[in-house]
Amino acid sequence: MPGGNPGIPEAESGNFIWSRRDILSLAGWGAILTCFAAAGGAILRLLFPRVLFEPPTSFKAGYPTEYTVGDVSEKWMKSQRVWIVRTQGTLYALLGICTHLGCTPRWLGPENKFKCPCHGSGYTKDGVNFEGPTPRPLERVKIALGDDGQLVVDKAFRYRYELGQWDDPNAYVKYTGA
Numbered sequence: 001m002p003g004g005n006p007g008i009p010e011a012e013s014g015n016f017i018w019s020r021r022d023i024l025s026l027a028g029w030g031a032i033l034t035c036f037a038a039a040g041g042a043i044l045r046l047l048f049p050r051v052l053f054e055p056p057t058s059f060k061a062g063y064p065t066e067y068t069v070g071d072v073s074e075k076w077m078k079s080q081r082v083w084i085v086r087t088q089g090t091l092y093a094l095l096g097i098c099t100h101l102g103c104t105p106r107w108l109g110p111e112n113k114f115k116c117p118c119h120g121s122g123y124t125k126d127g128v129n130f131e132g133p134t135p136r137p138l139e140r141v142k143i144a145l146g147d148d149g150q151l152v153v154d155k156a157f158r159y160r161y162e163l164g165q166w167d168d169p170n171a172y173v174k175y176t177g178a
Helices: 020-047
Strands: 058-060 082-087 090-095 106-108 113-115 129-131 140-145 151-159
Touching: 082 151, 090 151
Parallel strands: none
Antiparallel strands: 058 151, 082 090, 090 140, 106 113, 140 151
16 A cells, blocks of 8 residues: 555545545535625626516507597507597597406497407496496596697596596596587
């Protein structure tokens, strides 16, 4: 056995590559570096948070003259889930979400009503429920005339009929122009 005691094997003589002190020192430095890596990851997470970017709730819906008196406009239904209704002297925006289970109703022009395909709830042109399991009328959303004369609809503000909110001045726009 070269370089050692001839009667004692090398493993028992204590001639190891790593001493106990080296192993404990390596484990300590490993723990410290792991803590620094975790702290660095937390700092990076703080600097670059996960953010949910939601689309804006308001949009310009064009000029009041683009809407025909007595008609329900489906122009914004696909992109904004809103119908614009023009009656004699007013415009209002109905949110296209059924108050029963949140399905998207359809406007049935020949029948002059909104009909939900999920469970058959029906609403009149002004959004009042009259058939099916729906518990309440459709909701109106905020509508106003902007500075440039265009309609501005904001879906963040909702108005409920049963709470008397349809009479709120922001739930409709008075318009008597052509």
